[in-house]
Amino acid sequence: MDYLEFKIKCLDEFREILIAELSMIGFDSFLETEEGIDAYALRSDFDQAEFDEVIAKYKDEAQVTLEEGILPKVNWNAEWEKNYDPIAVDDLVYVRASFHTPQPQYKHEIIINPKMSFGTGHHATTFQMLRHQGQIDHQGKRVLDVGSGTGILAVMAHLLGASSVEAFDIDDWCVENGNENFDLNVLETRMKLGTIREVNPSGEFDIILANINKNVLLDEMEIYAQLLKEDGDLLLSGFYTEDIEDLQTCAKPLGLDLVSSQSKDNWAALILKKTS
Structure with a gap:
């Protein structure tokens, strides 16, 4: 089934807010980019009016611009692998996906296959x-x-x-x-x-x-x-x-x-x- 793809440019501090808002209206996958987020929703789950309302809510404050497209037959594992880099929090913990190489020099290691960008360790919070x-x-x-x-x-x-x-x-x-x-x-x-x-x-x-x-x-x-x-x-x-x-x-x-x-x-x- 085809996915709708929205490449959203926004101020960095609004990435997580937009992810949270869009996840409530049918979007089920997100990738953080250098300029904002890429957001994906099944065509059957997409509601144009709800989407327009979210974008209008943050358009000025978050300096939102977007490009729309269709992404057929998404290989999400490949997308995560291309876009999800591991991170280290000091020497305390190394956060990686299952396809990354372990780094035993850190005190702890966490494996997170995020699928959506909530809590991968990349966000400042x-x-x-x-x-x-x-x-x-x-x-x-x-x-x-x-x-x-x-x-x-x-x-x-x-x-x-x-x-x-x-x-x-x-x-x-x-x-x-x-x-x-x-x-x-x-x-x-x-x-x-x-x-x-x-x-x-x-x-x-x-x-x-x-x-x-x-x-x-x-x-x-x-x-x-x-x-x-x-x-x-x-x-x-x-x-x-x-x-x-x-x-x-x-x-x-x-x-x-x-x-x-x-x-x-x-x-x-x-x-x-x-x-x-």
């Missing part, structure tokens, strides 16, 4: 979350990964010695892909489908990972605080540096104090600790 994970003791800890995407952060928690890892996402395609990546990395847990309220994780967690977006983080912050153990760590990303103050203002009254922050390409990441 995922990169910083992995780096922050390397600064937190996971040994024997109970970890919750909120909005897990490809499952890369859950896999990192497993490699760092977590005793149990729970993960979920609102997108059934991400759940399927995440579980495939769990199998590749010998992680026995299964990713669940739903929001944090729908999944309703029970008990307390030593570490909560949430790389989503500002609005979701603000909406769910109280739930994170309730699920986090005393002296537990909450790692957040998915928002801009100018949003840090808003996140802190929301977190502080809930007993969540800022421990560390970093930024990359104007994307921020925080470590918050639950205090009495």
